[in-house]
Amino acid sequence: MKFFVILISFLLFNEAFGGGSSKKDTKISERHKTNALAQRMSKLLSTGVYADVKFIVEEGDKKELLLAHKAILSHASEEFALILAFGTQNSSHSNGKKSAEIIKTVLVIDVTIEAFKVMLNFIYTEDLKGLTAQNLLDVLSTAKKYKIIGLINACVAFPISKLSNVFEVIAEARVLDMDFAQCCMQYIDENAHDLFLSENFLQIDNKFLTELLSRDQLKTKGGELEIWKSAIRWADAQCRRNGTECSAKNRRDALGQALFEIRFPLIKNEDFSLIIEPSGVLTPEEVISVYQFDPNLRGKKRKNPMKFPIHKRNGQQQNEKWTFLHTIKNKCFETFFGQKNNNSLAHRMKELLGNGTFADVKFRIEEGEETKLLPAHKAIISVASDPLEALFRFEISKMGDAAEKTNDQSIEIKNISIPVFNLLLQFIYADDFNGLNGQNWAEVIRAAKMYEISGLLEAGLTFPISKLPNIFEAVDLARFLDLEEFANRCLDYIDANLETLLRTNGFLQIDQQFLCEFFGRETLQIGEISLWNAALRWADAQCRQNGTECSGENRREALGQALFEIRLPLISKETFTEDIAPSGVLTQKEVISIYQFHANPELIGVPGGLPPLPFPAFPSREKAHRIGGGTLRLEIGKCSEFKRAPVGSERLGEYMFIRGIPLQILAKVSSENYLGLFIKIKAPVAQGWQIHRRG
Structure with a gap:
């Protein structure tokens, strides 16, 4: 058939x-890794809260006061560490507060105010938005002075194309940083065609012109003929600047040694005879030597010595793929991005937390017989957690002047373990939550919520649910902390993985209210007989916990309303007869109602028919898929x-x-x-x- x-x-x-x-991101979010720490540090710099050093930056007639923090600066460079370790101190108190914290005053000269601000912003946030083509050299000079390696590398990696006059920059760059000067020269090599047509090219001196024309890496569209034309443009500009005629002699005098860096023998004879020879810049002997040039003859066999270079430039080699960008990346960019592993903001902040340099508060944690003091910095804590700042402000106010005189400002932390509080501090200082795992997840979430550390809370809420040791406990905790969205994600995971989760000890530990709730969920992907067996396991665990017999009556009492969320009418009559009816959990009336349903389902609950069922009878949840297909x-x-x-x-x-x-x-x-x-x-x-x- x-x-x-x-x-x-x-x-x-x-x-x-x-x-x-909704999309369920099972990977820990990366957003706060890149943003949260920088945002907090930016706030710390802009507000100057708990600042303990002030810089007076003088630039000509201008002067500006900038607040900062010794702990952060001392880990940015050895130069700052030396400056802040020695020098005069000002006895004035910060913001008029009664405090033993003396603000150090440092006078800054020989740098611009703008460049110093850019440097501070980079130290605090690694933000380069303040770095522009206009202040690039000033910032590079300032970074060099204070040995801020990351900022130096950022300046070296600055896009050369954004500079208004790369020729002008090179001279100063050679004094400040040869790597940056080399990047500029490589940029000129690659873009010689356009740059030689610019007005800025006409402003360079003869020495620089000679250096440029001698470079093997020059890349032009018109080869040596284009280089000749550019040289003549430059010579004419010099003549006009000197108020002299643009004659052949004056052109030759202006060019000087640069003339002998042009590779005339490589120019086609037709172009040489029509364009170069008539200019009169070359002597007859030089013209003859070019005409007589035979590339197949070595120097000793030539009748007239050749005054001009005869080898091709690398940038002009036919079919050569020039590697300018690759070179720039290797020599300039790579150092900047590579420094993140050694001198990045997060790395420096971890070191600061680890060695406690300039720490001005200690957290005291008792765990069993162990007591640990963890040094920290008020400024960094204050921009990360309002509750923690309020806590140590309150505690210090209670201790009064005694704590200030002894510098013993320790704050007691309760109801949190030492490892978890350490993890909190690591996140506050460096956005590092690598210590977060399934075993400490619940405690970390509670602590992050309590101390309002939003980034760490987000990391916990995007933690892979499959790695949580007890998903049922996670639902309870999420609801207790008003994290309803995460609780719903956990419930969705339970729906899809209930067969496995029902066999865990975590399931046996839930309360009756929770059992009743998820037994009634429409989205469970499980057969009703499996749900029945799980209900009996849970009831037996409750009986053992209460020290009672696992009888049908005690099971029924333990299950309570959850029993009536199981869709017993949907279990086959044979299975019901063999496994459920003999259990003693159901009353005889309930057993009879199930058999009546199997006999005459259309009469259940209709007027004049059979009484309604005490159990749900809508279709099996095995087919009630959550998924959209x-x-x-x-x-x-x-x-x-x-x-x-x-x-x-x-x-x-x-x-x-x-x-x-x-x-x-x-x-x-x-x-x-x-x-x-x-x-x-x-x-x-x-x-x-x-x-x-x-x-």
């Missing part, structure tokens, strides 16, 4: 019925037999449920010569067959 099977796939039904699933199936058999059925008769396919809504394929027999197919959404019927959407 041949069967006609109709399959219709619905990939978007879930979304159509409002069930579009599924298949509706209708098997007709022989189409010829179906066609001979009375007009108007119909057949229904299997149910598929989208968020609790039952869908079927409906096929109707028509008098016309076609088969009518429809999607049928079942409406609520008798009380015993409840159709509704949950969750």
Whole structure:
């Protein structure tokens, strides 16, 4: 017998019925790694809270006071460490507060105010937004003076194309940093065609012109002929500047040694005879030597000595792929990006936390018999956690002047372990949450919520749910902390992995209210008999915990309302008879109601029929998929037999449920010569067959 099977796939039904699933990021978020620390440090610099050093930067007639923090600067460079370790101190108090914290005053000269601000901003945040083509050399000079390696490398890696006059920059760059000067020269090599046409090219001196024309790496579109034309443009500009005629002699005098860096023998004879020889710049002897040049003859065999270079420039080699960008990357960029491993903001902050340099507060934590003092810095803590700042402000105010005189400002931290508080500090200082794992997750989440450390809380909430040791406990904790979105993510994970999770000890530890809640979830992907067996395991665990017998009566009492969330009518009659009826958990009346359902399901809950069921009887959750896909199936058999059925008769396919809504394929027999197919959404019927959407 041949069967006609109709399959219709619905990939978007879930979304159509409002069930579009939210994206679940199972990887720890990286956003706060790159942003949160820099944002906090930027706030610290801009507010100057707890500043303990002030710089008076003088630039001509201008003067500006800039506040900073010794601990942060001393870890930025050895130069700052030396400056802050010695020098005069000002006895004035910060912000008029009664404090023993004396602010050091440092006078800064020989740098611009803008460049010093850019440097401070980089030290605190690694932010380069203040670095521009206009202040590049000033910033580079300042970074060199204070030995801020990262900022030096950033200046060297600055896009040369943004400089208004690369020729002018090179002279000063050679004094400040040869690597940067080399990058500029390489940029000129690559862009010689455009740069030689600029007005800035006409302003360079003869020495620099000679150096440029001698470079093997010059890359032009017109070869040596273009270089000749550029040299003549430059010579004419010099003549006009000197108020002399642009004659051949004056041109030659202006060019000087640069003339002998042009590789005339490489120019075609036609171009040489039409353009260069008539200019009169070369002597007759030089012209003859160029005409007589034979590349196949070595120097000793030539009659006249050649005054001009004869080897090709690397940038002009035919079919050569020039590696300017690669060179720049290797010599300039690589150092800047590579320094993040050794001298980055996060690395410096970790060192600062580790050695406690200039620490002005200590956190005291007692764990069992162990007591540990963890040094920290008020300024850094204050911009990361308002509760922690308020805590040590309150504690220090209670200790009064005694703490200030002895510098013993220790704050007691309760209800948190030493490793977890260490993790909190590591995140506050360096956005480092590598110590976060499944074992300490719950404690870290509680601490992050308590102390309002949003970045660490976010890291905890994006922690892979599959790595949590007890997902049921995680749901309770998330709800207690008002983290409803994370609790829902956990419940979704439970829905999809319930078969496995029901066998864990974590399931046996949940309370009856939680058991009742998720037994009633429409989105569980599990058979009802599996749910029944899990319910008995949970009830037995409760009985053992209470020291009572695992009897049917005690199991029923332990389960409470959760028992009536199991869809017992959907379990086959045979399985019900063998496994459930003999358990003693159900009353005789309940057992009879199940058998009545199997005998006459259409009479359940209708007027004049059988009484309503005490258990839900809507379709199996095995087909109530959470996911936005599924298949509706209708098997007709022989189409010829179906066609001979009375007009108007119909057949229904299997149910598929989208968020609790039952869908079927409906096929109707028509008098016309076609088969009518429809999607049928079942409406609520008798009380015993409840159709509704949950969750």
